[in-house]
Amino acid sequence: xxxxxxxxxxxxxxxxxxxxxxxxxxxxxxxxxxxxxxxxxxxxxxxxxxxxxxxxxxxxxxxxxxxxxxxxxxxxxxxxxxxxxxxxxxxxxxxxxxxxxxxxxxxxxxxxxxxxxxxxxxxxxxxxxxxxxxxxxxxxxxxxxxxxxxxxxxxxxxxxxxxxxxxxxxxxxxxxxxxxxxxxxxxxxxxxxxxxxxxxxxxxxxxxxxxxxxxxxxxxxxxxxxxxxxxxxxxxxxxxxxxxxxxxxxxxxxxxxxxxxxxxxxxxxxxxxxxxxxxxxxxxxxxxxxxxxxxxxxxxxxxxxxxxxxxxxxxxxxxxxxxxxxxxxxxxxxxxxxxxxxxxxxxxxxxxxxxxxxxxxxxxxxxxxxxxxxxxxxxxxxxxxxxxxxxxxxxxxxxxxxxxxxxxxxxxxxxxxxxxxxxxxxxxxxxxxxxxxxxxxxxxxxxxxxxxxxxxxxxxxxxxxxxxxxxxxxxxxxxxxxxxxxxxxxxxxxxxxxxxxxxxxxxxxxxxxxxxxxxxxxxxxxxxxxx
Numbered sequence: 001x002x003x004x005x006x007x008x009x010x011x012x013x014x015x016x017x018x019x020x021x022x023x024x025x026x027x028x029x030x031x032x033x034x035x036x037x038x039x040x041x042x043x044x045x046x047x048x049x050x051x052x053x054x055x056x057x058x059x060x061x062x063x064x065x066x067x068x069x070x071x072x073x074x075x076x077x078x079x080x081x082x083x084x085x086x087x088x089x090x091x092x093x094x095x096x097x098x099x100x101x102x103x104x105x106x107x108x109x110x111x112x113x114x115x116x117x118x119x120x121x122x123x124x125x126x127x128x129x130x131x132x133x134x135x136x137x138x139x140x141x142x143x144x145x146x147x148x149x150x151x152x153x154x155x156x157x158x159x160x161x162x163x164x165x166x167x168x169x170x171x172x173x174x175x176x177x178x179x180x181x182x183x184x185x186x187x188x189x190x191x192x193x194x195x196x197x198x199x200x201x202x203x204x205x206x207x208x209x210x211x212x213x214x215x216x217x218x219x220x221x222x223x224x225x226x227x228x229x230x231x232x233x234x235x236x237x238x239x240x241x242x243x244x245x246x247x248x249x250x251x252x253x254x255x256x257x258x259x260x261x262x263x264x265x266x267x268x269x270x271x272x273x274x275x276x277x278x279x280x281x282x283x284x285x286x287x288x289x290x291x292x293x294x295x296x297x298x299x300x301x302x303x304x305x306x307x308x309x310x311x312x313x314x315x316x317x318x319x320x321x322x323x324x325x326x327x328x329x330x331x332x333x334x335x336x337x338x339x340x341x342x343x344x345x346x347x348x349x350x351x352x353x354x355x356x357x358x359x360x361x362x363x364x365x366x367x368x369x370x371x372x373x374x375x376x377x378x379x380x381x382x383x384x385x386x387x388x389x390x391x392x393x394x395x396x397x398x399x400x401x402x403x404x405x406x407x408x409x410x411x412x413x414x415x416x417x418x419x420x421x422x423x424x425x426x427x428x429x430x431x432x433x434x435x436x437x438x439x440x441x442x443x444x445x446x447x448x449x450x451x452x453x454x455x456x457x458x459x460x461x462x463x464x465x466x467x468x469x470x471x472x473x474x475x476x477x478x479x480x481x482x483x484x485x486x487x488x489x490x491x492x493x494x495x496x497x498x499x500x501x502x503x504x505x506x507x508x509x510x511x512x513x514x515x516x517x518x519x520x521x522x523x524x525x526x527x528x529x530x531x
Contacts, residue, residue, distance in 0.1 A: 046251070048087035049219040053226035055090075056081055061227050066100060070159070076102050076130045081227045083155070083220045085211050095208075097220055098159035099152045099227075102130035106145030113257070114228045115147035115511070116221065118154065120239025120263075120494075122214070123391035125158045126151035139497060139504050143511045147234060152224055154217045154244075156208055156391045158384070163205035163212065163394060165197055168386035172374035175332035178323050179426035180417070191406065194432035201394060202438035209439045212394035218248040222255060232257035234511070238494045239263050239467060243272075245456075246447045246475055253450030258511055262459045262496040266471035267447035267478060273396040274403060277431055278416060279468050284427075285420035287344035287465035287491045294528070295354050301531040302358040314361065315340075327360075328369035335372040337426055344422075344465040347492040350529040389430075397434035401441045409435065449480040456482040457510045459503055461525075463491030476520075483516040490525035500526040 059082075066078035082094040104111045117129040129151035132140045140149075153160035181187045201209060221244065225233045234257050237245035242261035249256055266276055292311045295304055305311040319333050326332040331339075339356065342349035356368045375381065403409060409428060417424040434441075456479045460472035469486075476484045485506055487495050496507055502523035509515055 045087035045215070045219065048084055048090035049222055049251075051090040052084050052087070052219070052223045056083075056223045056227035057229065059227065060229065061099060063101070070100075070127065072100055072127060072131065073134055076100055076134065078127075081152075081220075081224050083223045085208070087216060087219050095155060095161040097152055097155060097161075097224060098127065099150060099224060100127050100130055101148050101150045101228075102133045104144065104146060104148050105133060105141075110145050111148075112146040112512075113148070113230050113232075113234055114150045114225075115143065115234045115236060115258075116150045116152065116224065116228075117235075118152075118221075118237045118241035118244050120237075120241045121157070121388065121392055122154070122217075122240050122395035123157055123388035124240070125153045127153060127158070137497075139499060142508050146512055148228075150224075150228065152221075154391070155220055156205075156212050156387075156394060158387065161208070162387045163201075163208050163390050164383075164386060165201035165204055165390040165393065166386060168379070168382040169376060171386040171389065172376070172382045174330040174335050174372075174374050175326040176334040178333040179337065179429055180333065180421070181425065187410070190429050191432065194429060195436045197393070198397070198433035198436045198438055201390060201433065205390065205394070206438065209394055209398060212391070212398050213442055214244055214247050214395060214399050215251065215442075215445055217244055217395075218251055221248055222252055225255065234258045236260045236496070237262070238496065240265055242458075242467070242471075242475065243267060246479070247445050249453055249456060249479065250445050250447045250450060253453035256454055256456075258454070258514060259456045260459065260496065260507055260510065261456065261475065263464055263467045263494050264458060264460055264472040264475050265467050266474050268474055269400075269444045269446060271471075271474075272400045272444040273431075273434075274400070276471075277427055278412060279470070280466060281416050281420050281424040281427055283463075283468040284341075284344050284423040284465040287463055288340075288422045290463060290491060291343045291350055291353075294350060295357075298354070298531045302354050302361075304354070304358055304361050314357075318357070318360070327365050328373060330374070331369050331372035334426070337423070339368065339372045341423070344491070345493050347490075347498075347526075347529050351531050354531070393431075393433050396431065397437040397441065398439060399442055400444050402431075402434040402437065404435050406435070447475070448478050453479065454481070454514070455516050457485070457507065457516060458482055459485045459487070459495050459507065461487040461490040461492060461495050463489070464493050465491060466493045484520040486520070486522045487525055488522050492526070495526070498526045500524075 061079040061081060063077040063079045066072040066076055078100045080096040081099055083097055084090045085093040085095050117126045119126055130149045133144045133149055156163040233255050235245055243265040245259055245261045246267045249259060293308045295302055296306055296308050296311045299306040304314050322332050322336050340353060343353040356371055360368045413424055413428045458472050458476055460469055462469050472484055476482050485503055487503060492498060495503055
């Protein structure tokens, strides 16, 4: 999705993230009956997951100092867990999942096990999670006393058998075409690029694509749990990581000990993934407007415009200027979107993005040009960006059925763009490879409460752009006994890592004791950014 279910570059969801939805599936299919061990009767993949987890529990993880180029300082340790490429063939081809950990900081008596993290995407790496302990992140200090912090790269990502769809240097090249088409010819050109991208995924990574699904990543998560020697899973998922958690909780309800899901993808089969992405387009417009309003209120600092209408007018002017003549020869409307999209995603981007813009308006375009330009010498970073987009596309396209009719995409996008122009066309082009996807598209899991699922803690801000609020409400309905913490009048994506004691204290209490409030809770917003 846009932002992907985290931030993407240029045409490309997070811990910021974005998503998409699948076509309507008539008549929700009931999930097959689950036995207590997480195995679904008559489901070869469930049997494969059980087999792989038992194997991993015996083998464990050979922890070592992390390779230097992983940029993870001691005492963080790294290792690998082997999982089946295809869970229906647990003794067939294996792939490696990269994991890392830092030990709990408290006493032996305080330790409660491992806390495993996923930041979203699909396509985001979780390996930075243990650095929250190294950097002494105060929000997580108490949880770190009780838990080893464990990160992993999901299948296809980064250090875990990475996939690719296009040459990374080609992927980051700029300027790209304006995502908003002026003509049918513009649309045809974008459709051609999307179809070529889908073909490239199959050519470069076709052996992995049929297995690049959320249910398989959830099975991998269970194998990692077993390899860690954990009887049950403690899990923190943000953005797309909430959908991974929802699917895990559905497939393995008795394996969950504690689960926190933050900024929630709507898990309804009708939303995964085509409709979810359309919903995103609306929410991004709302949050972008919130930011424009804030820029206007702080006109004494930024001098862009003293009303929301004037600031929006400046955005339109900037976009038109970049379209006519890309800034620095490389920053056109698509690249501007890559820079400005972070503001509706994260409040932490409000001041930096407004500052770049303010300098441009004052006659200094260079900082904005630098922010929006690719660095062709950064081959490692470019490969990471390309890989993240490849995984995003592979998972969303393979997870669910997508419309194949261009008329439907065109009609839906044109209608939404009228009142929500910030992201709509860009998001459509990012997801359009799913219309011509080269492998069989699956049917999403019917997310719901299996026997033995403990209370799940859900956190969500009301004005989130990447994962609109309705997603949290929907998961809350589906997971019986769950608790919803709502941050009102706020919209930053991923709220468990922001300072807001009303949210932080409840997350901490839940992780340390398992206790939730007797009823859902609404919190006042965290502090608005100050220039």
